[in-house]
Amino acid sequence: MSGRVFVATCGLSPQVITESIYALAIKLEPAFFPTSLRIITTSEGRDKVLDRLSSHGEGWLLRLCEEYGLPALDITDQDIVVPPAIEAGGTGLEDIRTSEDNIAASDTISDLIRELTAEEDSEVHASIAGGRKTMGYLLGYSLSLFGREQDALSHVLVSPEFESIDGFYYPTKKQSFIKTRSGELLDASKAEVDLALLPFVRMRSSIPKSLLSGKASFSATVSAIAIKSSSLEVSIDPGARSLQVGDVSTSLTPIQLVFFSTLIRLTAQKKELLFPKKNLYDKELGAFLIEEAKRLELHSALHKDTVLRMSQGVDSSYLYTLLSRLRKVLLESYGAETTERLIKEKKSGVGVKLVSFGSDPSNVRYLKLAHEAC
Structure with missing residues (x-):
């Protein structure tokens, strides 16, 4: 109207x-x-x-x-x-x-x-x-x-x-x-x-796009806003292939879960994910992604071509695609401000891109993997 x-x-x-x-x-x-x-x-x-x-x-x-x-x-x-x-x-x-x-x-x-x-x-x-x-x-x-x-x-x-x-x-x-x-x-x-x-x-800018365009309860909308002002409580459920931030849950693909969890693991180790320079393939990072997929029991859920590509090393083009698709899902589910708290991006020098988990890794809980540390 x-x-x-x-x-x-x-x-x-x-x-x-x-x-x-x-x-x-x-x-x-x-x-x-x-x-x-x-x-x-x-x-x-x-x-x-x-x-x-x-x-x-x-x-x-x-x-x-x-x-x-x-x-x-x-x-x-x-x-x-x-x-x-x-x-x-x-x-x-x-x-x-x-x-x-x-x-x-x-x-x-x-x-x-x-x-x-x-x-x-x-x-x-x-x-x-x-x-x-x-x-x-x-x-x-x-x-x-x-x-x-x-x-x-x-x-x-x-x-x-x-x-x-x-x-x-x-x-x-x-x-x-x-x-x-x-x-x-x-x-x-x-x-x-x-x-x-x-x-x-x-507060419109803080509301996820999915709640602006779709139909959601008043309480669900308020909960999405509340995430912004509180410390992020994050749960990852590999079995359900879902991510939950606060009271809001969203589905991720196996590779998106692996990539996001890799950012959390690296951040917990005081490291950042460094994108390889143009036309270079990072085998060490590819092996880290495979290891994380096995830890989450998602290795068998990944496409064979994906596992092969990671074993041969990942380049910046592949990582940009992963990052872009993950960000799109997070933006739809949690809005721009919360997404910035989940994924932190920065540049260090010409052509150098660093990505990390933007919140406290100790607040991340892995369902059915609670016995392991992040």
Whole structure:
């Protein structure tokens, strides 16, 4: 979805939507008027929003647009996002009261923001003013995970005397009196509505490409980010041919596992993998790779041509190919920053390339090989 998208959490007070759009279009400089809406709410909240704001109900959203000469903007059932009900047969989440409800809400909200920010020419403005605090938190955190430079986060501020009054939806141009619960009359044209823009840390660059383009749970995305800020705990399972960093696991080919493990072993020995000079073949390094394949019990899994090539010595072209393919897998699974902590590359002099494991080898665990040191 391209264009300007307004995303908001909402409970049983749909006024927060018209208040926010008023503030965005009238008070904010430069103004932001959405071309589409996405309202995150509960099943009961959906009914309230449609009843009060849509043209099939009281039509307060269109009233706002008409009064201030804004482009017509209506809200339909298609614009409302309700997390799925936990119980079969439900029409949507009624409230967030259990851990299961929280998971449903977090996954729904993060999926929505991931989808909206996938379009390069879209601009997302998210409001956390309405609904449960949990929903607002999840929306803000999801924007922090996936948000780009053009995206924004805000909270609408309304004069205290007008807060939570059923008849107030936005400051009117002319006098318009609203009766409070206590019977007092307030003039809606005197209301003050402002927008507080909220700064947030953008972590999109730290998310693996596979989580940006695919569908992953909120917790899995957060776990991928958490790897970046913690000491790397790495597990290698030769039998399953997998690598696990933190809570995120990925599959590697036998030769990729052997190559990566070789970097770890050399680093543990205070050494680095030195790429041979052009047109030279390093038999000692080839023998080291074969030895590592045997230690991991992956020798028989390697292609015969691969074993033959290593026994004759490996050249820089072959190593560059191995390194490039391994980096591609790691980038897809763990993102750029974690990949840099797994593979460290540097040059030392003209045409000299050195590669090593970029973290602490003592934090690497070999499943079923735990009795051996790195």
